[in-house]
Amino acid sequence: MRSNLKIELKEGNDADPAALVTKALGDFQLAFDARLKDVETKTASNDNSKLADRLDKLEAKAGRPSLTADNDNTDTKLETKAFADYLRNPNSVLETKTLRVSSDAQGGYLAPVEFTQEFIRDLVLFSPIRSIATVKPTSFASVSLLKRTAITNSKWKGELADSEESEPAFGGLEIPTREINTFVDVSNQLLQDSAADVNAEVRLALAEDFGQKEGVSFVSGSGPLQPRGLLTHPDVETWLSGNATSVTVSGLTEFIYRLPAFYRNRGTWLMNGLTLASLRMLANTFGQPFWQPSLALGQPETLLGYPVLEIPDMPGIAANATPILFGDFKTAYRIVDRVELSTLVNPYSLATKGATRIHATRRVGADVVQPKAIVKLKIATA
Numbered sequence: 001m002r003s004n005l006k007i008e009l010k011e012g013n014d015a016d017p018a019a020l021v022t023k024a025l026g027d028f029q030l031a032f033d034a035r036l037k038d039v040e041t042k043t044a045s046n047d048n049s050k051l052a053d054r055l056d057k058l059e060a061k062a063g064r065p066s067l068t069a070d071n072d073n074t075d076t077k078l079e080t081k082a083f084a085d086y087l088r089n090p091n092s093v094l095e096t097k098t099l100r101v102s103s104d105a106q107g108g109y110l111a112p113v114e115f116t117q118e119f120i121r122d123l124v125l126f127s128p129i130r131s132i133a134t135v136k137p138t139s140f141a142s143v144s145l146l147k148r149t150a151i152t153n154s155k156w157k158g159e160l161a162d163s164e165e166s167e168p169a170f171g172g173l174e175i176p177t178r179e180i181n182t183f184v185d186v187s188n189q190l191l192q193d194s195a196a197d198v199n200a201e202v203r204l205a206l207a208e209d210f211g212q213k214e215g216v217s218f219v220s221g222s223g224p225l226q227p228r229g230l231l232t233h234p235d236v237e238t239w240l241s242g243n244a245t246s247v248t249v250s251g252l253t254e255f256i257y258r259l260p261a262f263y264r265n266r267g268t269w270l271m272n273g274l275t276l277a278s279l280r281m282l283a284n285t286f287g288q289p290f291w292q293p294s295l296a297l298g299q300p301e302t303l304l305g306y307p308v309l310e311i312p313d314m315p316g317i318a319a320n321a322t323p324i325l326f327g328d329f330k331t332a333y334r335i336v337d338r339v340e341l342s343t344l345v346n347p348y349s350l351a352t353k354g355a356t357r358i359h360a361t362r363r364v365g366a367d368v369v370q371p372k373a374i375v376k377l378k379i380a381t382a
Contacts (some may be wrong), residue, residue, distance in 0.1 A: 127215030227366035327374030
């Protein structure tokens with residue numbers, strides 16, 4: 001801001017020069033103050049205008065409709081009021097509405113369960129007879145085994161005495177293969193839409209079912225539709241326990257020595273878990289148990305020095321039951337496999353019903369080929 005100060009002294013003017021200077025300075029001060037006030041007024045007006053414009057823009061932005069909320073701000077006011085009321089009094093509730101998972105209509109649909117590809121399965125127990133028997137594959141409906149039933153009949157003779165003719169006797173044993181089968185119908189939509197592999201799970205269920213049924217037949221199968229089991233062969237010797245309801249130490253000791261040494265030295269005990277539990281408590285007169293735990297990984301437990309194999313399909317200890325088998329099962333029992341578990345998927349026969357049929361078949365035969373190699377214990381006195 002620029003201003004010119006002029007003081008003029010005219011001739012013939014009787015005024016005091018000092019007073020003129022003072023008056024001129026006062027007028028200048030008044031003009032300066034007025035100009036300064038005008039400038040400040042304009043500056044303040046410009047700043048307020050900008051501030052007002054900025055506030056207007058913020059208000060307009062805040063007033064825009066939300067993309068996720070209703071234009072009506074009634075709920076917002078209600079929430080604000082409720083929050084303010086809660087701050088004043090936490091025990092006071094303006095309005096309460098509960099969404100719950102236990103009711104589908106009140107929120108259960110919003111909390112879906114998680115489906116995994118894991119199946120929870122019941123344990124299927126198998127008789128491990130295959131691990132101790134002789135197993136052979138075959139391409140025929142049955143297997144015929146040659147059997148020598150008698151040896152020659154030699155005799156002691158004196159010098160120059162004539163020898164006598166003798167010959168061994170032979171026979172045959174046929175093991176027919178038996179068939180076990182079933183089928184399962186599965187919805188096509190289940191096969192297509194299930195998060196887990198239903199087809200594989202059905203096949204696993206079939207394999208477990210067939211394996212369990214096979215194990216039962218190897219123990220107690222009676223035919224003619226089943227393989228013949230170890231307990232049902234008529235030529236296997238039965239030894240009585242000597243007690244009508246239990247197994248005794250003396251009975252077990254005599255029991256194992258019913259076999260020839262060749263078979264006895266390769267012998268194995270077969271019994272179920274409950275029978276094994278009761279025999280573990282048997283001890284000699286010095287208190288030493290006849291049962292011994294496994295001393296190395298992969299080695300079986302022993303009873304009277306012979307390995308024990310737990311067979312879930314063996315009977316338990318009861319009157320007139322046969323809970324224990326002992327002997328050389330590799331020599332005594334033969335299993336022949338004709339067809340492993342075979343599945344055939346048929347999507348056509350039930351196509352009009354929207355289902356697929358899965359056929360499963362298994363062919364296997366088994367029988368005791370040397371009954372003298374094993375012996376069974378019966379709970380009885382006579």
